[in-house]
Amino acid sequence: MIYISTGIVALIIIGYLFSRKQKVPDLGVGTNELDTLLIQHVAFYKKLSDTDKKSFLSRASDFLSYVRIEGVGLTPEPLDRALVAASAIIPIFAFEGWRYPNITNVILYPDTFNQEFQYEGADRNTLGMVGTGAMNGQMLLSQKGLRAGFSADDGHNTGIHEFVHLLDKTDGNTDGKPEYLLDEHHLTPWVRLMHREMQRIASGKSDIDAYAMTNEAEFFAVISEYFFEKPAKLKEKHPELYELLEEMFNGNRNEE
Numbered sequence: 001m002i003y004i005s006t007g008i009v010a011l012i013i014i015g016y017l018f019s020r021k022q023k024v025p026d027l028g029v030g031t032n033e034l035d036t037l038l039i040q041h042v043a044f045y046k047k048l049s050d051t052d053k054k055s056f057l058s059r060a061s062d063f064l065s066y067v068r069i070e071g072v073g074l075t076p077e078p079l080d081r082a083l084v085a086a087s088a089i090i091p092i093f094a095f096e097g098w099r100y101p102n103i104t105n106v107i108l109y110p111d112t113f114n115q116e117f118q119y120e121g122a123d124r125n126t127l128g129m130v131g132t133g134a135m136n137g138q139m140l141l142s143q144k145g146l147r148a149g150f151s152a153d154d155g156h157n158t159g160i161h162e163f164v165h166l167l168d169k170t171d172g173n174t175d176g177k178p179e180y181l182l183d184e185h186h187l188t189p190w191v192r193l194m195h196r197e198m199q200r201i202a203s204g205k206s207d208i209d210a211y212a213m214t215n216e217a218e219f220f221a222v223i224s225e226y227f228f229e230k231p232a233k234l235k236e237k238h239p240e241l242y243e244l245l246e247e248m249f250n251g252n253r254n255e256e
């Protein structure tokens with residue numbers, strides 16, 4: 001009798017451990033490795049306080065638990081997972097506990113995409129794209145573009161660019177007017193500032209990447225790359241734009 005019940009208990013324990021093991025999602029990168037990779041490659045992360053690093057790490061791991069990172073013609077490396085997660089978390093780091101409701105997969109391509117993917121929503125030389133229609137919930141990213149984005153704080157970052165589009169899309173429209181992030185009092189000045197700066201770019205008087213002239217959605221994504229990679233320079237050169245971006249991305253967090 002004792003043997004039987006011991007056997008049952010053992011089976012229950014094994015079953016429990018097995019089910020627990022099954023439930024832990026495979027992030028494709030361990031937490032310690034993720035921390036190391038972020039310190040080595042992501043300047044935004046490196047500059048955070050220890051407390052904020054911990055929080056960023058947990059948000060990045062959480063992101064990797066609900067979004068699949070896949071590769072076409074490549075096997076995603078731990079570095080790619082770390083950089084995709086960093087691109088996702090940087091724009092939403094100030095929104096505690098917030099998750100992207102509109103993404104399930106990130107698909108990495110070695111370089112730029114094939115022509116078949118060059119439809120609405122495709123970016124500069126198709127380095128990245130947020131899927132629409134049948135491709136809803138998917139993001140395509142060039143592995144080369146993703147890595148290049150984090151290689152220098154030069155104001156260009158494909159990963160951040162695409163996740164800002166995704167954030168913009170949360171209110172239903174990828175239109176450069178993130179209604180979740182700006183109240184109506186700020187929305188009008190924001191649109192006015194965007195148009196003014198687009199004209200300055202057109203007349204060659206702005207240091208902002210000319211791709212921002214494409215439309216308001218691209219302006220928002222391009223200026224956000226600038227904001228997250230070179231905040232001090234943006235503040236100096238474009239104080240009004242900086243202030244509204246600060247309001248959008250940091251909200252009440254950085255009130256001084």
Ligand SMILES: [Zn+2]
Pocket residue numbers: 122123124161165217218221
């Ligand atoms: Zn874009």
